[in-house]
Amino acid sequence: MKFRGKAFTFGDDIDTDAIIPARYLNTWEASELAKHCMEDADPTFVSRMSPGDIIVGGKNFGCGSSREHAPIAIKASGISCVIASSFARIFYRNSFNMGLTIFELDEALEKIEDGDIVEVDASTGEIRNITRGNTYLSRPIPQFMQKLVSDGGLLEHIKKRGSI
Amino acid sequence: MGRTIAEKILAAHTSVENFSEGDIIKVDIDLALANDITAPVAIHAFRSKGFNTVNDPGKIVFVLDHFTPNKDIESAQQCKLVREFAKEHGIKGLFEGGEAGIEHALLPEKGLVVPGDLVIGADSHTCTYGALGAFSTGIGSTDFAAALVTSQAWLRVPESMKFTFKGELQKWVGGKDLILYLIGDIGVDGALYRVLEIDGPAIASLDMSNRLTMTNMAIEAGAKAGIIAADGVTEFYASQRSNRSYTVYRSDPDAHYVAVKEYDCSNIEPQIAFPHLPENTRGISEVGEILLDQVFIGSCTNGRIEDLRLAAHIMRNQKVSKGLRCIIIPATPGVYMEALKEGLLEIFMEAGAVIGPPTCGPCLGGHMGILADGEKALSTTNRNFVGRMGHPGSEVYLANPAVAAASAITGKISSPEEVFS
Ligand code: SF4
Numbered sequence: 157m158k159f160r161g162k163a164f165t166f167g168d169d170i171d172t173d174a175i176i177p178a179r180y181l182n183t184w185e186a187s188e189l190a191k192h193c194m195e196d197a198d199p200t201f202v203s204r205m206s207p208g209d210i211i212v213g214g215k216n217f218g219c220g221s222s223r224e225h226a227p228i229a230i231k232a233s234g235i236s237c238v239i240a241s242s243f244a245r246i247f248y249r250n251s252f253n254m255g256l257t258i259f260e261l262d263e264a265l266e267k268i269e270d271g272d273i274v275e276v277d278a279s280t281g282e283i284r285n286i287t288r289g290n291t292y293l294s295r296p297i298p299q300f301m302q303k304l305v306s307d308g309g310l311l312e313h314i315k316k317r318g319s320i
Numbered sequence: 321m322g323r324t325i326a327e328k329i330l331a332a333h334t335s336v337e338n339f340s341e342g343d344i345i346k347v348d349i350d351l352a353l354a355n356d357i358t359a360p361v362a363i364h365a366f367r368s369k370g371f372n373t374v375n376d377p378g379k380i381v382f383v384l385d386h387f388t389p390n391k392d393i394e395s396a397q398q399c400k401l402v403r404e405f406a407k408e409h410g411i412k413g414l415f416e417g418g419e420a421g422i423e424h425a426l427l428p429e430k431g432l433v434v435p436g437d438l439v440i441g442a443d444s445h446t447c448t449y450g451a452l453g454a455f456s457t458g459i460g461s462t463d464f465a466a467a468l469v470t471s472q473a474w475l476r477v478p479e480s481m482k483f484t485f486k487g488e489l490q491k492w493v494g495g496k497d498l499i500l501y502l503i504g505d506i507g508v509d510g511a512l513y514r515v516l517e518i519d520g521p522a523i524a525s526l527d528m529s530n531r532l533t534m535t536n537m538a539i540e541a542g543a544k545a546g547i548i549a550a551d552g553v554t555e556f557y558a559s560q561r562s563n564r565s566y567t568v569y570r571s572d573p574d575a576h577y578v579a580v581k582e583y584d585c586s587n588i589e590p591q592i593a594f595p596h597l598p599e600n601t602r603g604i605s606e607v608g609e610i611l612l613d614q615v616f617i618g619s620c621t622n623g624r625i626e627d628l629r630l631a632a633h634i635m636r637n638q639k640v641s642k643g644l645r646c647i648i649i650p651a652t653p654g655v656y657m658e659a660l661k662e663g664l665l666e667i668f669m670e671a672g673a674v675i676g677p678p679t680c681g682p683c684l685g686g687h688m689g690i691l692a693d694g695e696k697a698l699s700t701t702n703r704n705f706v707g708r709m710g711h712p713g714s715e716v717y718l719a720n721p722a723v724a725a726a727s728a729i730t731g732k733i734s735s736p737e738e739v740f741s
Contacts, residue, residue, distance in 0.1 A: 169508055169597060173705045177712075178684040182387060182394035184361045196707040216509035216542060220705060221684075222444040224361050224460040245513050245544055246444055250460035254365075300344040300474065310462050311369045311469075320346050320472050 157278040159236035159257070160286075161209035165270040166197055168214035172247065175218065175226040189225050190232035207234030210276070212268045214240065218247025227256040237276055239264050239283060239294070252301045253310040259283065259294035267292055278305075322572025324480040325547050326515040329455040329569055333438040341479045341576070349379060351432060352467035353441035355423055356384040360398045361461035362442060363405045366468055374409040375471045381413035381432060382406055383423035386680045388416065391687040421652025421678040424448040424620035428532060429654050431561025435550035435568050440464070440473050445620050445702065447538040451531035452558060453550030453568060458539060478544045479578040480515040480571075485522035487586040492736045494630075495530030496622060496700070496720040498522070499537045500591035501583065504601030512542035514578065517571065522585045523548060528557045529626035536621045537702050540598040592698075592733060593718035596706045604723065604735045612717075614645045614697040615728040616709075618676070619683040622700035622721050623651030625658045631725035632664040634736050640672040641731030647689045649676040673728070685709045691716075698727045 174197040176189055183189065194201040194211075211230065217240035218226060227250050230238065237257040241264045251258045257278055261267065268274055272287040281294040297305075307313035314320060323331070330339070333347040354362055359382055374380065382402050387395035399416065406414040415426060424445050427433050435453035439446060442464040449456035459473060467473055483502055503510070516538045523531065531548050538546025550558075550568040558566055592607050594600040617623070617631050628650060640646040648668050650656035656678055659665050665675055674689075682689030683701040691697055691710030697717070699709065704716035717733060726736040 171703075171705045173684075173703070173708050177707050178686060181357045182392060182398060184364050184398070196712045216512065219508060219542060220444065220703060222358065222442055222446075222458040222460055224358070224442075224462060228361070242509065242512060244509070244542060246458050246460060250462065253460055253462035253466075298344055298476075310466050310474075311365055311371075314466055314469055315369060315371075319470055320466060320474050 159208065159210065159276045159278065161236055161274065163210050163212045163268045163270060163272045163274050164201065164205060165212045165265060165268065169216045169219055170197055170213050171220035172218055172223050172226040173220055176223065176229040181223065181225055186228050186232035189229035193229040193233040202233060205233065205235065208236045210274050211235050211238045212240065212264050213238065214265050215242045217243050219244035222246045224250045224254060227251045227254055231256045239268065252304045255309040261292055261294045321576055322574035324515065324517060324571045324575040325453070325549055325569045326455055326478060326480055326545060329436060329438055330475065330477060332436070339477050341477050343477045344474055345477060346472055347438055347475055349440050349467055349471055349473055350437040351379055351381060351439045352464055353381045353383065353423060353427065353439065353443065353446060354464045355386055355443055356388060356395065356399050356402060357386045358442035358461045358464065359402045362465040362468065363401055365462055365465045371469050374411065374468050377409055377411045379471055380411045380468065381427065382411065382415065383420060383426060384416040385420050385422050386684065387686050388420060388679055389677065418653060421654070422620045422623060422680055424536060425624055425651035425655065428452060429561070429652055431558065434558045434562050434564050434566035435554055436566050440467060444539045445536055447543065447545050448532055448536040448620060450535035450538065450545050450547040451528065453548065453554055455545055455547065457545045476513065478513055478515045480517050481511055481579040482517045482519065482577045484520035484582045485585055486520050486582060487522060487584040489522060489585050490589055492590050492722045493588055494720050495526055495533035497588055497591040498585065499534040500593055500598065500601050500718065501588050503537065503541045503598050504591065506541055508540060508597055508599045509542040511538070514543055516541060516543045516546040518546060518548050524551060527626060528553055529624045533621055537598070540702055590720055590723050590735060593704055595704050595715040595717065598702065598704060598718060607733050610696065610717065610733045612644055612698050612727060612732055613695040614647065614689065614691060615724050616647045616682050616689055616697060616699040616701065617721050617724050618649030618651060619680065619701040620651060621702045623649060623655065625655045627700065627721040628655065628659050628664050631721045632667045634722055634725040634739055635671045635729065636667050638671055638729045638739065640728050644728060644731050646673040646728040647676060647682060648673045649681055650678055652678050682709055698724055698733055700724050
């Protein structure tokens with residue numbers, strides 16, 4: 157699968173309260189959560205982004221709470237994937253479990269600037285910055301996680317294989 | 321090579337032999353926890369994927385603690401969904417109403433976790449139970465749904481880091497200050513994907529409450545789990561509360577750590593974490609004058625009876641500063657009852673504090689103490705992210721309960737010494 161979109165950059169340590177503030181956690185409806193995606197990091201984000209666009213973060217993206225509402229809000233907003241230097245661990249597993257595509261790229265914020273057009277090949281992990289004409293390789297995804305992705309998330313994986 | 325406590329507990333819960341750090345393994349869990357925010361997402365996923373059987377209802381616990389007593393119609397709907405699901409599947413571990421307390425204070429208090437357990441929880445502060453010598457870690461709602469179906473989870477075998485605390489604790493310093501100091505040292509991603517193993521003579525002298533405060537905040541350094549090996553304090557605590565048999569694990573002397581650090585407690589004064597990250601720590605003597613609009617004493621970090629005793633010790637015969645709101649929330653009904661019997665609630669009320677029912681409430685900006693734009697709060701909680709307790713323009717400072725109580729009286733961030741002198 158290939159993704160292509162405009163990059164929206166955020167800094168280091170973007171926490172789940174910034175991705176989806178707790179005041180909106182009284183619902184599990186993806187479409188509701190999507191309306192407030194990234195609100196406390198950038199209140200204009202939802203109005204400026206288009207489907208297919210890409211979020212780029214620094215280190216420790218998605219730190220803080222275990223709320224799966226965070227990847228749900230990002231996915232439902234239409235963002236195609238998230239690229240960051242590193243992810244907080246619960247956000248990382250949540251993304252694979254529920255089917256948001258994410259990539260770890262060292263020094264992501266130096267390689268991609270806000271507004272750059274970026275193309276990602278999910279099968280090879282190749283990240284092309286079209287605006288700047290550079291190509292990078294994201295960190296390899298463990299085999300088990302690849303299986304989760306190809307099965308369509310953790311619950312589909314269990315259905316298909318009878319266990320984790 | 322020898323193994324760490326974390327590796328030993330994982331080995332006891334998996335059929336995978338000879339795993340190494342970084343491997344992804346399947347583990348059997350002893351307990352899976354979810355709350356009124358994370359359970360609905362899991363139940364929705366469970367149902368929409370066509371599952372209809374919970375593998376082992378006895379291993380499931382629901383605590384409706386975040387937006388309860390229901391703060392609005394949507395929250396009430398979420399609780400109703402969980403309640404009905406629990407009934408439908410014969411899940412007896414449902415805590416709500418007068419039985420609800422903040423999950424990470426409630427589960428240890430009720431004896432639901434014992435040393436050697438492997439616990440997962442759809443709440444990031446599930447790492448709290450590591451103080452009991454258990455391996456416990458926060459996961460997401462889909463993981464929880466998978467645990468409903470299989471009583472299992474997938475985990476990446478984490479590397480461990482060891483932190484040894486030596487020396488005498490200074491006055492007014494507790495577990496909160498030690499863990500804030502550690503996070504200030506290694507940063508909010510300093511232990512990403514790893515286990516924080518905490519030990520040393522200073523830890524051996526801490527009571528269970530202070531230990532729980534420390535492991536509670538392991539996630540604030542990005543850790544997967546925080547662990548303190550079980551000792552006499554742990555065994556006494558667990559045996560008072562549970563009839564279940566338990567296993568005490570200790571790390572082998574030649575176990576592998578990716579980092580080993582030592583701190584001398586005699587250099588650690590009460591710590592304050594400045595906005596907007598728990599790593600922005602300073603000693604109380606370096607804070608300067610910071611005027612406050614609100615003080616909150618509560619949460620899974622510092623809402624236990626020992627925390628309230630400390631706060632009451634400072635607030636006795638004192639008055640909350642005019643114009644400052646001091647909100648105190650006992651973490652569980654057990655804590656509330658004990659505080660009532662000991663006369664602590666009377667001390668707080670006479671001082672002019674507001675006392676709330678056990679709930680997370682303001683800790684995550686849910687209800688009962690939301691901050692307005694530009695307001696500053698000192699809180700005994702664990703996170704001070706932008707907007708954590710209300711308006712994105714508000715500020716949260718983190719501290720221990722003694723500093724919080726003293727600051728409520730002076731109206732600015734203060735050492736308890738200022739109130740006593
Ligand atoms: S008290 Fe705060 S940190 Fe603890 S479980 Fe509740 S919301 Fe989370």
